[in-house]
Amino acid sequence: MILIHCPYCDEKRPEIEFANAGQAHIARPLDPSGQSDAEWETYLFIRANPRGRHHERWRHVHGCGRFFNAVRDTVTDKFETTYKAGEPRR
Amino acid sequence: MTRFSALSLFTKAFGGHQNWPAQWPDAAPKPAYDAIIVGGGGHGLGAAYYLAKKYGINNVAVLEKGWIGGGNTGRNTTIIRSNYLYDESAHLYDHAVKLWDGLSQELNYNIMYSKRGVMMLAHNVHDVQSLQRHINANRLNGVDNEWLTPEEAKAYCPPLNISPDARHPVLGAALQRRGGTARHDSVAWGYARAAAALGVDIIQNCAVTGIRRGADGAVEGVETTRGYIASKRVGVSAAGNTSVIMQMAGLDFPLESYPLQALVSEPIKPTFPCVVMSNTVHAYMSQSDKGELVIGAGTDQYVSYSQRGALHIVEHTLAAICEIFPIYRRMRMLRTWGGIVDVTPDRSPILGKTPVQGLYVNCGWGTGGFKATPGAGDLLAYTMAKDEPHRINAPFNLDRFRNGRLIDEAAAAAVAH
Numbered sequence: 463m464i465l466i467h468c469p470y471c472d473e474k475r476p477e478i479e480f481a482n483a484g485q486a487h488i489a490r491p492l493d494p495s496g497q498s499d500a501e502w503e504t505y506l507f508i509r510a511n512p513r514g515r516h517h518e519r520w521r522h523v524h525g526c527g528r529f530f531n532a533v534r535d536t537v538t539d540k541f542e543t544t545y546k547a548g549e550p551r552r
Numbered sequence: 553m554t555r556f557s558a559l560s561l562f563t564k565a566f567g568g569h570q571n572w573p574a575q576w577p578d579a580a581p582k583p584a585y586d587a588i589i590v591g592g593g594g595h596g597l598g599a600a601y602y603l604a605k606k607y608g609i610n611n612v613a614v615l616e617k618g619w620i621g622g623g624n625t626g627r628n629t630t631i632i633r634s635n636y637l638y639d640e641s642a643h644l645y646d647h648a649v650k651l652w653d654g655l656s657q658e659l660n661y662n663i664m665y666s667k668r669g670v671m672m673l674a675h676n677v678h679d680v681q682s683l684q685r686h687i688n689a690n691r692l693n694g695v696d697n698e699w700l701t702p703e704e705a706k707a708y709c710p711p712l713n714i715s716p717d718a719r720h721p722v723l724g725a726a727l728q729r730r731g732g733t734a735r736h737d738s739v740a741w742g743y744a745r746a747a748a749a750l751g752v753d754i755i756q757n758c759a760v761t762g763i764r765r766g767a768d769g770a771v772e773g774v775e776t777t778r779g780y781i782a783s784k785r786v787g788v789s790a791a792g793n794t795s796v797i798m799q800m801a802g803l804d805f806p807l808e809s810y811p812l813q814a815l816v817s818e819p820i821k822p823t824f825p826c827v828v829m830s831n832t833v834h835a836y837m838s839q840s841d842k843g844e845l846v847i848g849a850g851t852d853q854y855v856s857y858s859q860r861g862a863l864h865i866v867e868h869t870l871a872a873i874c875e876i877f878p879i880y881r882r883m884r885m886l887r888t889w890g891g892i893v894d895v896t897p898d899r900s901p902i903l904g905k906t907p908v909q910g911l912y913v914n915c916g917w918g919t920g921g922f923k924a925t926p927g928a929g930d931l932l933a934y935t936m937a938k939d940e941p942h943r944i945n946a947p948f949n950l951d952r953f954r955n956g957r958l959i960d961e962a963a964a965a966a967v968a969h
Contacts, residue, residue, distance in 0.1 A: 463862050478864055482853040484808075503954040507806035507897045511795035513857050536809075536856050 464539055468522045469530050469546045475522070483519035485509050486531040487551050513537060517551060520544070553749040556660050575741065576748030579755050584782040585613045587936055588774060589789060590760050590797060592616025593625040594736070595914055595921065596789035597743035597754070598929020599936070601659075604750035606930070607937035612752045613783075614744075615776060617759035621740025624791045627859075627891030628922040629814050629836065629848040631827050633670040633731035635690050635697045640947040640959050641900060642693040647944050648927025649730055655926060661742030663734045664841065670731030671700070671709060673830040673876070674723045683726040690728075700725045709826050711877045719875040720833050733827060733838055739925055763801040763911070771801070771910035787912040787936050789928075792857065792892025794915035801908050805915070806953045807894045810851040812919050813861040815869075815888040817880070819843030828876075835872035845880065847873060851893065851919060861890040893919050898958040903928060903945040904935055912936050913950070 465474040491497050491505060510516065516536045521529045533542040533552055543552055554560060554573055564572060587603055589596045592614045603609045614620070632652055634645035656663050674680045683699070690697040702714040705725040714722045744754050755778070762775035763786065773782035788797050792809040820843050829836035836848045849869040852861045866888055874881045896902060896916035901924070903914045914932040917924060931945040941949065952958055 463864055477862060499954050503806075504804075507953040508804045509806065509808050511805070511808050511855060513793070513796050516855055518854065534854070537858060539854075539856055539858050 464541070466520060466532070466541065467544045468525060468528075469544050470526045470528050471522065475525060479522060479524040481521045481523040483521050483529060486517040486519045515542070519547075553745065575745045576754055579613070579748075579753035581613060581615075581755050581758060581776065581778050581781050582753065583780075584773070585753070586611040586783065587785040587787065588612070588781060588783040589614045589787045589932075590774070591623075591789040591791065591793075592620035592740075592744075592754065592756065593623050593789065593791065594621065594739045594743060594925035595625075595791075595917075595928045595932070596787075597621075597740055597747060598925055599787055599789060599914070599932040600752045600754075600929075601743045601747040601750070602930045602933035603937060604747060604752055607933050609937055610751040612747075613781065614747070614752060614754050615758045615760055615774070615781075616754070616756045617777075619756050620744055620754060621737055624891040624893065624921060625736055625740045625925075627814065627889055628736060629838065629846050630733040630736045630840075630922060631670060631731070631829075631836070631838065631848075632665070632734060632923040633728050633827075634695050634923070635670070635672070635686055635726065635728045635731070636961060637686055637689050638959055638961065639689075639693055641961055642690060642695050643944050644901075644927060644931075644948065645924060646693070646695050647931070648924045651926035651930060652734065655742070659742040659746045661738060661745060663738040663742050665732065665734040667730055667732040668838075669708065669727055669729045669826040671705060671826055671828050672726045673705070673720075673828065673832075674725060675720045675830065675832045676723065679832055680723050683724070687726050695728070696730055697726055697728045700727050709824070709828055711824055711879050712828065713876055713878050720830070720872065722876075731827060733840075735841070736922060743929070760797060760800070763797070765801065765908065769909060771908060784910050785912070785936050786910060787914065787932050789914040789932060791915065791917070791921065792894050794894050794913065798906075798913070801906070801911055803906060803908065805902075805950075806897055807916060808855050809857060809892050809894050810854070811856050811858060811861040811890040812851045812893045813849040813865055813888060813890045815847050815849065815866060815885050816840070816844035817847070817883045817885050820845075820883070823879075830872065830876060833872040833876070835869050835876065837873060837877070844886065845883065847885075851895075857892055859890050859892055893917070893921070895919070897953065899961045900959040901928070901948050902950055903931055903948045904941040904950065905939070906950060
């Protein structure tokens with residue numbers, strides 16, 4: 463089982479305490495009614511799915527309950543870093 | 553190609569089985585082909601076979617980065633069924649089930665298709681309602697599916713625990729009798745052998761590294777680890793790696809790739825006569841002809857290409873198996889493994905054209921692609937040959953994520969496929 467560092471608790475905890483919440487840094491449209499179908503498609507459905515470095519959200523659901531962001535390699539599953547929500551993309 | 557028969561088996565047996573010829577040549581890439589299939593799994597090899605057999609395109613290459621059938625084709629739990637809720641899905645998966653019938657004869661290769669029945673368990677009131685809705689929808693679409701009481705389910709599958717005080721009580725089950733299993737390796741080998749006999753080049757250890765496009769944007773060929781290969785038709789059937797290939801053509805896809813695990817027990821005598829699936833507690837099982845219990849677990853929660861999954865996923869599944877089939881509690885598991893499945897937002901596949909002229913795709917089968925192997929191969933071949941989708945795969949286009957015509961089997965089929 464992988465260990466994940468929660469940037470709020472500042473502890474490495476087992477994966478079962480966490481819930482993955484998909485790709486990180488996807489901004490909700492500020493003007494929903496002004497979006498085209500293509501823009502909605504990109505926002506709702508298109509995902510990076512890279513083979514390698516991936517930005518994703520996690521939630522420490524059985525801990526502090528907070529969302530944070532992480533950079534992980536999708537081939538080795540190793541975490542490069544985790545950082546608090548709202549901090550710039552690393 | 554040596555035709556397999558009782559006579560050929562008998563004659564070779566007298567020679568100590570020493571003189572069987574190679575079943576298909578290990579081809580080197582030619583400079584150009586009329587069509588290229590990226591991905592040498594069952595789907596890709598099937599597409600090459602049907603291109604040559606049904607649609608008159610014989611100058612075809614199948615490019616496989618590893619060995620054929622070494623990806624999800626050799627990693628699944630070999631379940632075949634077509635009891636999907638929506639009309640589009642029922643037609644798609646039943647097209648495949650119809651092709652499974654008689655495939656051994658067509659390919660002259662024993663794929664061991666066994667119609668032993670697929671039984672899906674209901675553990676609560678919601679399951680009962682959902683499965684009965686599936687049965688009704690299936691029967692309207694001409695797909696067999698029937699309701700069993702707990703006692704009938706127990707009679708069909710004796711190891712089942714139907715005690716009312718069980719951890720996961722069985723309130724009934726839906727049985728598709730035409731469902732079953734097939735030997736997955738044979739499916740890849742059978743298609744490869746039959747396709748090669750029709751002129752298809754099966755090229756292994758050949759990873760695609762780029763897609764070359766002309767000034768008009770149309771596909772001209774693919775860059776590979778074994779050099780450039782020209783073709784105006786390229787069909788991508790690369791399962792978990794589809795996003796990576798599509799990026800080479802500048803296309804972003806609505807896919808995420810997850811590890812899906814399976815495991816087998818030590819081999820025992822035949823005890824388990826059918827396939828049983830329980831979507832609610834996430835466990836499904838059958839027994840292979842070798843005697844191993846073949847058990848399907850779930851996907852990991854994060855995107856990964858690692859082809860292995862976390863142990864707690866397996867533990868969760870085995871806990872459920874031990875409750876539903878208590879007689880197997882003391883069995884040992886021999887092997888576990890993972891395959892990378894590409895999952896779409898609506899859990900239905902994408903099978904058709906792409907915005908790039910000459911580039912076709914067959915992907916997004918998620919956790920349930922094996923059952924569709926002959927159908928997906930046939931429909932990808934049709935789409936590539938005619939440059940338009942067949943009416944069966946037309947609804948499974950890429951545009952549905954823009955126009956909203958999703959085929960939302962996610963809610964319909966719960967988790968297991």
